[in-house]
Amino acid sequence: MENDIVIKGKKEGLEIILNDKDSIDVLCEKFKNTINTSRSFFAQNNMFVTFTGRNFKPGEKKILIDLAEKMGFNIKYSYNVLPDNEEIFENNDTCFVRKIIRSGQSLYYKGNIVIVGDVNPGGEISATGNIVVLGTLKGSAYAGVDNDYNAFIAATTLEPLQLGIGDLISYAPDTDPKTKLNMPEIALIRDKMIVIEPYKTLF
């Protein structure tokens, strides 16, 4: 088996170039070999990693991140376009991002994510903790991806294509919600279902 995974070290972090043809199982095997042969690259913890060259199916990226973790390496962020330093801040377990997540861009963070900006349709954010969007969430958001059913997703304007909390996923209704409330909303799990509530009823 030829190992065609390429790792590039950049000043912002690591770029891991994968191929698009392999099944996820083959890819995992290759990724394992890559980690073993280039341990020096993976030296630091809490790495900023971007995976390129592959169109990930839902959950695939998570499998690779978990695999790396099992082998003793902690990937904290993954982002398919490396952001500028001034656009991303980290504070304990929370990552603050000051930019628009556009179609085709994705962000994974081990912890909570706060986006100061919009998440456009086709953009995707996932976090092991909670997600807060100070702006319009029109893309997809997955909170508590380590099966944390207590996670929540809140947005100033919540109009997502898809929401995920824990391993539950729900998608937007096909009919145009004419009764859309013009206020911040929060998505959380009640009775094993994702429900969306106006933010103010929490108090």
Place this chain on the structure above:
Amino acid sequence: MGEVIVITSGKGGVGKTTTSANLGTGLAMMGYKVVLIDADIGLRNLDLLMGLENRIVYDIVDVVDGFCRVKQALIKDKRYDTLYLLPAAQTKDKDAVTAEQMKKLCEELKEEFDYIVVDSPAGIEQGFKNAIAGADRAIIVTTPEVSAVRDADRIIGLLEANELKNPKLILNRIRQDMVNRGDMLNLDDVQEILAIDILGIVPDDENIVISTNKGEPAVIEGTSLAGKAYRNIANRITGKEVPLLELTVTETFGDKLRKFFGLKKK
């Protein structure tokens, strides 16, 4: 030292080539030295819109491969002395030019020209990467359709990743009558998603089809609304402040009568 402007969109058929031809011509009409580069290798069109297809001897691939000098491949426009076209190759494909070669070519042309307008191909593959390689700024063309806006959003993200910040937007093919009926996205809807500066709006105008077929950019002709829109945009590119085009719908007598009696237009 000139400036390289890439015209791009992601989605095909939204008017990249038409915009390139009109803006290039518009800038030349103001007296600037302009070269249009057709980066859509394999599907060359810009020469048709400019009415220069019969003059092509060498093309961009010949230039980067060293078969000829840049000067030999440049085609002088038949109307404006300061306007040149560097045509695409029709027999090669997009991999015939690399991003490095494109960068070098743009640097070379910058020495001599005020504006280098690069017409990008549709898509996000090698052709797109080549087109943006040497660019100093980018103009995104989109139409008021969700698919075109979605692709434009993707392109803005990719431009960001390639260090091309603050692209400007041209909203093309607006039909004001449909906007008024609420059947078409308006400028605000598009800007709400894309959140970038607007460079201009261009109405859907049948004169564009006529001028494309004639090989004469609409910007030259004094009367058409689309031509006026492109003249305004060309002015804005040079830094002048021009208000956005006022798009109004001409009412027929029947419409007025209906309005008078308080009947809604169907």
